[in-house]
Amino acid sequence: MTTTAVVRRRARLHTLANPRKSGTLTFLTGLFTLYCLVPLIWLTINSTKSQADFVSSFGFSFGQRFALFDNIVEVFTYDGGIFTRWLLNTVLYVVVGAVVSTFLAALGGYALAKLEFTGKRVFLFVVLGAISVPGIALAIPQFLLFAQLGLTNTPWAVLIPSFLNPFGLYLMWVFAAEAVPTGLLEAAKIDGAGEFRTFWQIALPMLVPATVTVLLFSFVSIWNNYFLPLIMLKDPDWYPLTVGINQWNKLASTAGNGELLQNLVVTSSLLTIIPLIIAFISLQRFWQSGLSLGAVKG
Amino acid sequence: MSATERMTRPAVAVPVPGGAPQHYRRRRTRQIGWAFVAPFGILFALVFIVPITYAAYLSLFQDRMVGGPSFVGLANYTKLFGDAQFWDGVTRVVSFTLIQVPVMLVLALVLALAMDSMRLRGMRFMRVAIFLPYAVPAIVSTLMWGFMLGVRYGLFGSINGWLGTDIDPFRPSTTLISIGIMVTWAFTGYNMLIFDSVLKAVPQELYEAAAIDGAGEFRVIRAIKLPALRGSLVITVIFSIIGTFQIFNEPQILPSMVANSGITTYYTPNLYAFNLAFTGSQQGYAAALALVMAAFTIAIAYAVQIRGMRDALDQ
Numbered sequence: 001m002t003t004t005a006v007v008r009r010r011a012r013l014h015t016l017a018n019p020r021k022s023g024t025l026t027f028l029t030g031l032f033t034l035y036c037l038v039p040l041i042w043l044t045i046n047s048t049k050s051q052a053d054f055v056s057s058f059g060f061s062f063g064q065r066f067a068l069f070d071n072i073v074e075v076f077t078y079d080g081g082i083f084t085r086w087l088l089n090t091v092l093y094v095v096v097g098a099v100v101s102t103f104l105a106a107l108g109g110y111a112l113a114k115l116e117f118t119g120k121r122v123f124l125f126v127v128l129g130a131i132s133v134p135g136i137a138l139a140i141p142q143f144l145l146f147a148q149l150g151l152t153n154t155p156w157a158v159l160i161p162s163f164l165n166p167f168g169l170y171l172m173w174v175f176a177a178e179a180v181p182t183g184l185l186e187a188a189k190i191d192g193a194g195e196f197r198t199f200w201q202i203a204l205p206m207l208v209p210a211t212v213t214v215l216l217f218s219f220v221s222i223w224n225n226y227f228l229p230l231i232m233l234k235d236p237d238w239y240p241l242t243v244g245i246n247q248w249n250k251l252a253s254t255a256g257n258g259e260l261l262q263n264l265v266v267t268s269s270l271l272t273i274i275p276l277i278i279a280f281i282s283l284q285r286f287w288q289s290g291l292s293l294g295a296v297k298g
Numbered sequence: 299m300s301a302t303e304r305m306t307r308p309a310v311a312v313p314v315p316g317g318a319p320q321h322y323r324r325r326r327t328r329q330i331g332w333a334f335v336a337p338f339g340i341l342f343a344l345v346f347i348v349p350i351t352y353a354a355y356l357s358l359f360q361d362r363m364v365g366g367p368s369f370v371g372l373a374n375y376t377k378l379f380g381d382a383q384f385w386d387g388v389t390r391v392v393s394f395t396l397i398q399v400p401v402m403l404v405l406a407l408v409l410a411l412a413m414d415s416m417r418l419r420g421m422r423f424m425r426v427a428i429f430l431p432y433a434v435p436a437i438v439s440t441l442m443w444g445f446m447l448g449v450r451y452g453l454f455g456s457i458n459g460w461l462g463t464d465i466d467p468f469r470p471s472t473t474l475i476s477i478g479i480m481v482t483w484a485f486t487g488y489n490m491l492i493f494d495s496v497l498k499a500v501p502q503e504l505y506e507a508a509a510i511d512g513a514g515e516f517r518v519i520r521a522i523k524l525p526a527l528r529g530s531l532v533i534t535v536i537f538s539i540i541g542t543f544q545i546f547n548e549p550q551i552l553p554s555m556v557a558n559s560g561i562t563t564y565y566t567p568n569l570y571a572f573n574l575a576f577t578g579s580q581q582g583y584a585a586a587l588a589l590v591m592a593a594f595t596i597a598i599a600y601a602v603q604i605r606g607m608r609d610a611l612d613q
Contacts, residue, residue, distance in 0.1 A: 016505055022417040029412050032405070033424045036431055036487065039442040046445075059446060059453050104338045111334030123335060129596075130346050137544060137568070137592035140575050140584055141353030142345065148352070164345045169338060195330045224435035226547055231576065242437045249441060250554045262451070269438040276433040281426060288495065 040273075047071055047267040054262050071267040078264055085237060086244035090223060092155065093240055097162030098218040105165050105214055109172025110203050114185060115195070131166045143231045157232035158240070162222050168214040175210035176203065212286040220276055241272045350589070357586035361579060374586035383564040384587065388594075390474065391566050395542040398478045403534055406486050407527065410493035411519060425494070429487035436484070436547035443480045444468075444555040468552070470560025477548045485541070489534045496530045497523060536599045543595045544568050567591050 042059055050070065053063025075083050111117075112124060142161055143152065151157045180203050188198045204211075226242040233239060236247065245268050252261035280287070357374050359367040378384055412418060413425055431439065447467040449455045454465050467476040500522060508518050546568040549561045563577075564570035567587060575584035 016502075016509055017416065019415070019417055021419050022415075025412050025415065025417050026419045029409060029418055029424055030420075032409060032486075033427045036428045036483065039439070039446060039483070040430065040434075042446055043438075043442050055451060058456050059451070104341070108335045108338040111331040115331035115334065117329050117331030120331065123339065127338075127342060130342070133346070133350075133592055133596065137571075137588045137595070138346065138349065140571055140588045141349035143575070144356060144581060144585065145349045145352045160341070161345050164338070164341045166342075195333075199334070220433055224433075226435065226437050231572070242435050245441070246437050246551060246554075249437075249551070253554045262445075265441060266445075269441055273434050273438055277430060280430070280433050284426065288491065 043266060043270050043273075047263075047270040049263065049266075051260060051263040054266070067263070068267070071263050072271070075264050075268045075271065082236065083241075083244065083268060086239050086241045089155070089238060090240040090242075093158050093162065093225075093229075094219055094222045097159055097222045098215050100163045101165040101168060101218050102211055102214045104163065105168035105172045106176075106204065106207055106211060107199070108169050109174075109210075110176045110180070110199055110207070112169075112173045113176035114180060114182060114203070127166050127169060131170065139228050139231060142228075146232065152232050153234050153238065155238060158225075158229050158238075161228060162218070162225070165214065165218055168218060171214055172207065172210055176207060179210075180206050209286060212283060216279060216283055216287050219279065223276060241268070245269060245272065350592075353585040353589055356582050357589060359582040361582060367582065370582075374583050375590070377583070378586055378590060383562075384567065384570060386562075387564050387567040387570050391543055391545060394474060394478065394545070395539055398481060398542060399535065399538045401478075402482045402486050403489060403531070403538065405482070406489035406534070407493055407531075409486070409490045410497060410527075411523060413490070413494050414497040414523070415515070425491070429491055431484045431486075432488045434484065437551060439480055439484055440548050440551040441555070443476070443483070444552055447476055447479075448556050450556075468556040468559040470558070473552070473559045473561060477545070477552075480548055481542070481545070485538070489538070492530050492534055493527055496527055500526050532603060536602050539598055539602065540595055543591065543598075546572065 045060060045062060046054060048066050048068040048071075049057065049063035050065055050067040053065065053067070057063050112120060139161075146152050146157050146160075151160070184202060185198055188202050189195075193201070223240075224242065225240070226246070229238075229240050229243050230246075233243065236244070239247070245265060248261055248268065249265050252265055358369060358371060360370045360374065361367050409428065413421055418424065434442075444452075446452045447454060449458060449466050449468075454467060457463065458465060466472070504522050505518065508522060513521065545566050549565045549569050550572070552559055553561050563573040568591070571584045571587045571591070574580045574587065578584075
């Protein structure tokens with residue numbers, strides 16, 4: 001290596017944007033990273049064990065036999081394949097809920113940012129106030145009302161509350177105010193486009209980054225929702241994965257037939273989180289910019 | 299919210315010179331905004347306003363064994379304020395919040411500053427890895443931690459076996475700490491990313507100016523980075539308080555996994571409300587509890603927000 005190369009290399013290392021790496025800092029952050037990953041490693045290792053190995057072997061070592069595929073087959077066939085049903089229910093709740101709530105948030109957020117109408121401030125005030133109403137405190141009143149309307153124990157009881165995303169509306173509002181030029185909208189209107197066409201053809205394409213973020217976060221919150229379906233649904237045929245897994249967990253822990261199902265509980269848990277992890281890792285670019293939007297503007 | 303002020307500035311509220319028809323047309327177009335917000339508004343009424351009103355109405359009744367619900371006025375509320383089980387849960391979530399929220403947010407803040415310092419190797423990997431727990435449902439997280447920390451099949455069973463110790467993270471005295479470990483695991487990364495994205499938005503010139511002035515790393519953190527984080531800190535404090543006040547999933551799921559964890563049916567206010575409504579069938583009382591907790595949470599969220607705003611004004 002020539003001297004100039006060494007000098008250049010050192011110069012590059014010491015810029016503001018790329019300072020010298022710190023071993024101590026990397027180590028300490030690495031420790032926290034380990035804390036975050038350990039349970040996921042545990043879950044992955046244990047979903048490869050048979051029920052007998054799960055009970056007898058150490059948590060972070062593999063079992064006698066690599067039983068991952070047997071476990072997956074068992075998850076999908078146990079109790080007449082109810083897991084497939086729960087998976088499809090979850091997909092139904094997530095897809096319909098996330099798409100509808102994101103569309104309504106885009107529609108409303110756009111109108112709040114770009115259209116003037118009487119009562120807008122009151123509307124904003126009430127909806128933004130709702131963000132701080134604890135969801136669980138709300139779920140019991142919702143249950144009581146839905147029971148009165150005969151909606152409990154139907155998919156609607158899970159779907160209707162998921163159609164509403166006040167935080168999504170807020171994100172869309174902030175994003176539309178920044179990213180959609182008012183002049184462009186006025187030009188479209190002068191050319192004779194109606195309000196809805198202007199929204200659909202001009203504004204919506206510009207809202208794509210915010211839309212992906214809101215979609216992803218609705219996707220996660222509906223996929224992970226536990227309390228709402230737990231109280232709204234009695235019939236296991238309508239359970240989403242979260243409530244279903246908890247039912248298996250309860251079965252596994254009950255005296256009598258206990259300790260027979262833990263391999264299913266662990267493997268089904270792993271299967272449940274894989275789609276979310278894939279979604280988050282592959283859509284990083286979008287949600288990281290979306291998050292910054294909410295944070296900076298807040 | 300400061301953004302509220304800025305964004306609602308009317309864009310077209312200029313008086314229109316010229317004939318009345320145009321003015322009329324403008325008025326009419328302006329109301330079309332309602333058509334855009336109507337679907338959201340109707341659902342909002344159905345999911346927020348009507349249930350809260352209905353719960354307020356129900357909270358005025360008590361379910362009697364004989365004769366069904368009867369009107370009791372505010373008796374449910376007076377009963378609630380004298381209910382030792384309710385206060386036990388409230389005290390528990392308040393003390394949990396006072397410890398867990400600062401610990402989590404300080405960790406998130408330090409991690410965000412570490413990421414932003416650019417001094418880490420493998421920074422991109424660690425950022426995603428620390429955020430991943432946010433994507434894990436509470437049921438799965440409780441199962442994993444319950445198995446791992448449990449003495450029956452978990453790590454502590456093995457550790458106790460090797461060392462001859464008798465550590466049990468799910469003793470009544472330590473269960474809440476174990477829950478704190480789970481909640482911190484789940485949400486630190488999310489808060490870290492919020493701080494991280496705020497730091498990314500700090501103009502690079504500020505750092506260059508600081509470097510020219512000879513400011514060291516910690517001086518830059520104190521003078522530039524922490525003030526920039528103030529607004530997002532208020533937001534994360536509010537959302538964390540809202541989250542911990544309604545803690546439910548972990549104490550609801552854990553008792554089926556570990557025996558003698560000390561988790562009662564009234565361990566947290568939400569668990570108590572749930573048990574009252576669904577196993578005790580005291581719906582009026584549960585409705586009163588849910589409303590009081592909602593009011594309590596909102597009051598604290600606003601108090602934090604107002605304090606945070608006043609601090610920001612003082613700057």
